[in-house]
Every structure is written in structure tokens, then in C-alpha cells.
Amino acid sequence: MLIHPLVTDTETLAALCERLAVADFVTVDTEFMRETTYYPDLCLVQVASSTEAAAIDPKAPGIDLAPLLKLLVEDEVLKVFHAGGQDLEIIYNLTGRTPSPLFDTQIAAMALGLGEQVGYTNLVAAYSGVQIDKGARFTDWARRPLNDRQLEYAIGDVTHLASLFPKMLDKLRRTGRGDWLDEEMARASDPATYANDPEKAWTRLRLPSRKAEVLGRLKALARWRELEAQDKDVPRGRIVKDETLGDLAGSPPRSQADLAKVRGLSAAWANNAIGDRLIRALQAAEPLLPEEMPAREPQRPGLSSEGALIADLLKLLLKIRSKETGVAPKLIVRGDDLDALAAGVREGLPVLTSWRREIFGADALALVEGRLGFAVQSGKLTMTRLPGDAVTLAEISDAAE
Numbered sequence: 001m002l003i004h005p006l007v008t009d010t011e012t013l014a015a016l017c018e019r020l021a022v023a024d025f026v027t028v029d030t031e032f033m034r035e036t037t038y039y040p041d042l043c044l045v046q047v048a049s050s051t052e053a054a055a056i057d058p059k060a061p062g063i064d065l066a067p068l069l070k071l072l073v074e075d076e077v078l079k080v081f082h083a084g085g086q087d088l089e090i091i092y093n094l095t096g097r098t099p100s101p102l103f104d105t106q107i108a109a110m111a112l113g114l115g116e117q118v119g120y121t122n123l124v125a126a127y128s129g130v131q132i133d134k135g136a137r138f139t140d141w142a143r144r145p146l147n148d149r150q151l152e153y154a155i156g157d158v159t160h161l162a163s164l165f166p167k168m169l170d171k172l173r174r175t176g177r178g179d180w181l182d183e184e185m186a187r188a189s190d191p192a193t194y195a196n197d198p199e200k201a202w203t204r205l206r207l208p209s210r211k212a213e214v215l216g217r218l219k220a221l222a223r224w225r226e227l228e229a230q231d232k233d234v235p236r237g238r239i240v241k242d243e244t245l246g247d248l249a250g251s252p253p254r255s256q257a258d259l260a261k262v263r264g265l266s267a268a269w270a271n272n273a274i275g276d277r278l279i280r281a282l283q284a285a286e287p288l289l290p291e292e293m294p295a296r297e298p299q300r301p302g303l304s305s306e307g308a309l310i311a312d313l314l315k316l317l318l319k320i321r322s323k324e325t326g327v328a329p330k331l332i333v334r335g336d337d338l339d340a341l342a343a344g345v346r347e348g349l350p351v352l353t354s355w356r357r358e359i360f361g362a363d364a365l366a367l368v369e370g371r372l373g374f375a376v377q378s379g380k381l382t383m384t385r386l387p388g389d390a391v392t393l394a395e396i397s398d399a400a401e
Helices: 010-020 066-073 085-095 105-109 120-128 148-175 178-189 198-204 212-232 242-250 256-261 273-283 305-325 337-342 354-368
Strands: 025-033 041-048 052-056 078-081 102-104 372-377 380-385
Touching: 010 052, 010 066, 025 085, 025 148, 041 066, 041 148, 052 148, 066 085, 078 148, 085 178, 102 105, 102 178, 105 120, 105 148, 105 178, 120 148, 148 178, 198 212, 212 242, 212 273, 256 273, 305 337, 305 354, 337 354, 354 372
Parallel strands: 025 078, 078 102
Antiparallel strands: 025 041, 041 052, 372 380
16 A cells, blocks of 8 residues: 655645545544644544555645545545544534545444444454554644654554455445444434534533423523633533533522632632623523423333343343344444333334344344243253244353353
């Protein structure tokens, strides 16, 4: 593979992106700093195809990233990331869009027997047998010049990814599991995931109440904090902690002077400018309109003592099926669907549709409806269809430990 020197000018970048636009795929990674800022400080972008790789310096004087951003959000070439959430957020902040089409190898690993959140180092080791030196991971990527060790580490992330991606894709095709990932990939590439709209900032917080007036104050305070953090380019928590916002919404102070009594705020807030802006935002808050009120979670029957036992059996069945099929449990069934199934819910559960039903849902339904049971025969855990003969699914005594 051809490894280019650090790209620091627009002309070289444009030529590189023109070649990558007609490649079979492009692997992408970024290095950034975020410890003290609201927005990620983009320090390096690495890209690779099956034939060439390069690191691009967004801090180089005079460089225009337009060719790179066009490649990432407009050109039709497949963009490949590993655990790309933060990379996608950076691209969204720069363009208002997310890369498409997109493939995330961490998501794909869930369908290939490598767990729910396999790390990049372990993924490379599993598919390429290479042990990556992560010593440069926590260096200061904003400092210039970048040294050879940093560049070797950074470019290695995309070259290893370019090597393992075709192997993963081939296995997905051979096992017929590619379509299983569509829902997860769509969620990862949804621009709404990365939008930081101040008007919606309150929806990410723990709700202190379901009263319209309390939530109206929470919305106003969250909007105020988001704008303050964006303006100052500092993390939200550096302005006010989430817990303090909830306290202010639930028990609002009557005046700015009362801010000195609020846990999580210093006495200076009783007189300074930011305290004045907070109290004005709070006093201008209006109750949420009915159409703004958060939807209640669907009411599901509570679990009886017998239902709780059934839920435990379902978890055991899930563990068995996950091991047998090499699919991460999280990909098979999400959230509290197991409890819902144990409690008698039958409608609206993804686990009872499509491939999930085939590898788990059908037997899970049989289990909760009394048509399937566990048994131990000759020291082996078996599944028994009732009525009928016992059917041994696997020798999984270690899975039950």
C-alpha cells in the first residue's frame, strides 16, 4: 500500500480525494482533542483505500478541507469507520450531514461473534493477527509538528481497517447476515443523532418531573446552558451540572440573589453576568405545550414472581442462542423486550419479527407459552418441546456458568 506523507495543502488533498472517490471503499478515522472544549478540536483526518493511505492536517496554514468533506458526505464511495460516533459528530459539525453510505466495523462485529463493543485493537488482532501499539493514543494531537510515531500510529488505524473490512464483509455475505445490520447502521448514520439543537437539549436530561411548568423551566435552562457552552466553547458541565439544572427547574429561585443558595453554584452567581442570564432564562420560561410533553413509555404489565422466573429463563436462552449463532445478545434483543415478553406482551416487539424471530424469538415465545422447557440429560443442558422428545441444542454447560 502506498503511504503518502502528511497532506498539508489543498491541491494535494483534492487529487487524493479524486482518486479515493472511485475506490471500492474508503476507511476513515480522526484524531481530536475535546477535554476542555464544547466542540471537538479536529487535529488530523486519516483515510485509506485498498491501495493508498494518507493523513490530512486540518491545521495546516491555508488548507481547504472542501475536497475531503465532499468525499465524505457527497461522493457515493462507501465510508468505513470503527466505532465512528465521535468521527461522525465532527463531520456533522462541519457539514450538517453525515457520511453515506456508511459501514461501522464495531456494529458489524456484533453479528460476527465478537461481542457488543469490541475494541479496535482486539478486532485487528482477530482478523489480521496484528498487535497494535497504542502508545501514541493519548498524545497531544493539537501540537505541531507531529512526529513520525504519531503519524505511523494514526495512519495505521485506517490501513489496518482497510485490510480487515473486506474480510468482515466476506464473512457477512457468506453467513447471510449483512441485512441484519441495516437498522443499526441507519441509526449510526442518522444526522439527528449528532445535532446539538439548543431547543432540544432538555430531552437528553433526566426529567425531574412530568409537570408542564417544571419541564418548561428545564427546557429554558437547558437551552440557556447549551448556548453558553457553545459561545464559550467549553463542555456543558463547565457551565452547570445536569443535576443542578434539574434542581433549578424543580425548585426555582425567586431572584438572582437566591442563586448563592443553590447547590452546585458558587456565591458569585448571585451578582455576576452569567447568573443574571440564568435567572432571566428561568423567569422567561413557560410551561411546555401539550404537544411538547414527552411521550410516556408504553405501559407494560409488571412481572409476577412467576414472570420474573420466566425472564431469567429467557436470559439463559438468549445466552445459549448468542453462543450458538455467534451474534451479540444486544443485536438479537434490545432493552426490556425480554421482560415484556415474559409479562405477556406479543405486539410491537422486534424480537418476534424477521431474523430475530428465526434465531431466538420463536423459541422464546414457545418458552413463555409453556411449549418449550429446559432439562438436564446426562449432565447436558437440553431444550425439551412439550409435549414431545427432548432436543439437545448444544453442549453448553460452560455457557450456563
